[in-house]
Amino acid sequence: MKKSPRSLDHAVAVGCLALLSVATMTQVSAQTAAPAALEVPAKTIPVPTDVSPQLQKVIGAPLRSNWNIQPKTGEEWKPVADAGAAALVKNVPGMLERLKVKVEKTTIDGVRAYIVTPETIAPENRNRQLIHMHGGCYVLNPGDAGLPEAIFMAGFGHIKVISVDYRMPPEAYFPAALDDGITVWKAALKTMDAKNMAIFGTSAGGSLTLEMVLKARELGLPLPGAIGPGTPMSDVTKIGDTFQTNAMLDNVLVSPDGFCDAGTKVYANGHDMKDPMLSPVYGDMKGFPPTILTSGTRDLLLSNTVRVHRKLRQAGVEATLQVYEGMSHAHYIRDDTAPESKEVFEEIAGFFDKHLGK
């Protein structure tokens, strides 16, 4: 019988599964104490057809080329961060134009920041502002490179955003990013009622959002009226099921042992990674403000996101989870022309509108 390529593929796969089963059985008998792990065979995963062409392009991109780099010091990270930023900032002028947003550089009590203002501020947002903490594993996206999410939020949400260009290695280490966020929060409290403000951010920025609430409470400062942590790095100890299940599938973070883990370790600078100021999922979330969380089905940090959601709900907090089809980590801040990006930020803006004071 002449075999087609398809049936050859199938025959090889079946044969291999049989071989793997034998090997696995040998292994199991040698490791009776270990809990039963699951052997998942290799898979060919197509780009989903039920998302926009723009998002298909983002999902169909190859794995991040340098996902496995492991710089060990702040000095080693600097050129990596600068190269990444140089590529990213090229997109900023187009975003500003399309979303009708302007950006002004400033310093707030010594902390570098940007005031990000949409051409039209919605009437209900006139006495409101948002504090933005950018992502990048605590080592990436310095300066303008941290702006895209702030621009998306200002443009789609028609609201003023203060984006914090916090210190990162090699300039400073843990808890510098958090300290800078808190400095800006304290300054903002002098200009506006806390209940009229929200804090938001993605990835490390999502984690910093949660850390800022924990820290503000610790310091006895008023808490924001709402927060929007997007796919937060809420557990940097690598606990969380999707660290494994979405490994090599999430084309942004790719692996729990990749660049992002390396960057976080450099920022942590020897500090305990399980400290809630680095892994806020371990913090006490009682009394947290209403929270909207965002993730995607391929997100390496989907577990980090849903675990925060559950912790918040268990603490009685009003918390909303949005999971988007096919998205890897932070895909929603890649292309401002993707309808899904607009949807993400309109959901967050709607949630803030519901919960913030006027």
Add this chain to the structure above:
Amino acid sequence: MKKSPRSLDHAVAVGCLALLSVATMTQVSAQTAAPAALEVPAKTIPVPTDVSPQLQKVIGAPLRSNWNIQPKTGEEWKPVADAGAAALVKNVPGMLERLKVKVEKTTIDGVRAYIVTPETIAPENRNRQLIHMHGGCYVLNPGDAGLPEAIFMAGFGHIKVISVDYRMPPEAYFPAALDDGITVWKAALKTMDAKNMAIFGTSAGGSLTLEMVLKARELGLPLPGAIGPGTPMSDVTKIGDTFQTNAMLDNVLVSPDGFCDAGTKVYANGHDMKDPMLSPVYGDMKGFPPTILTSGTRDLLLSNTVRVHRKLRQAGVEATLQVYEGMSHAHYIRDDTAPESKEVFEEIAGFFDKHLGK
């Protein structure tokens, strides 16, 4: 060199990956028009440590042994359904005792059903009742085997539940299950205000919940005050990213081409699988009642769930998504002693309490 079982396993896996790559390349070169697919290597996935011991046991169970059976007729399904039911019903008496729930068999306008009543009905639930549609790919869980979710809901939610033992192949085919659900809904409307009632169910029961709302609207019947579709089979045309990404990882459904697809095809009986009465994600969701959706990070139908969530939100419906760490399809109705099961049903009960009339 003497090889350890671990390195043998590794060698076999690597060899197999190489063989599979060749086979796959052959295939790809014959399909140059296809969008870029991602090659995900084989992975060993441990049982997550951040869930309860009870849930770890459910997650650590091997893949469903008969996941790939493909009965082609209702008559072929009957013995499969009966054998499965015989195993399941053994657990029912223990559940009833632990959750302090009693069950009474009845017929409602000719439709088989159960009245499921907790020992203590919460004061706010005295004038409320829920309609339950069980799961099982439209062919499984006849009779008492469909009861566990209804018992969990009644016991954890302290509310009366009517569980519909709808007709399935070979007794009847599409749209018999939906028709039976609607018959019970019409009967319930004669006893209570629609706004005091919710409909809920998991898997096929989640899909039937959505189908019943679509059908009730089509018939001009009042809609329930809220609904709770759990991991609904909302798209039985196999569209949805997690059909691929969670294949061979979800230990319940295992594959989009497994027993559940085979069962649904038999029930559909030649009817268009994209009809919203079989794939409700394609229905118009404007005006839907407030909806709480439940899924897990390993769920093959996570995409089916989040896509319904997005459709509802796009239609302006108040819709809440709950995704649980590590859970495969419908894991939350496996063990009533798992704290996560209690959490799932308390969330649903809380959502219903917020939205139902009294």
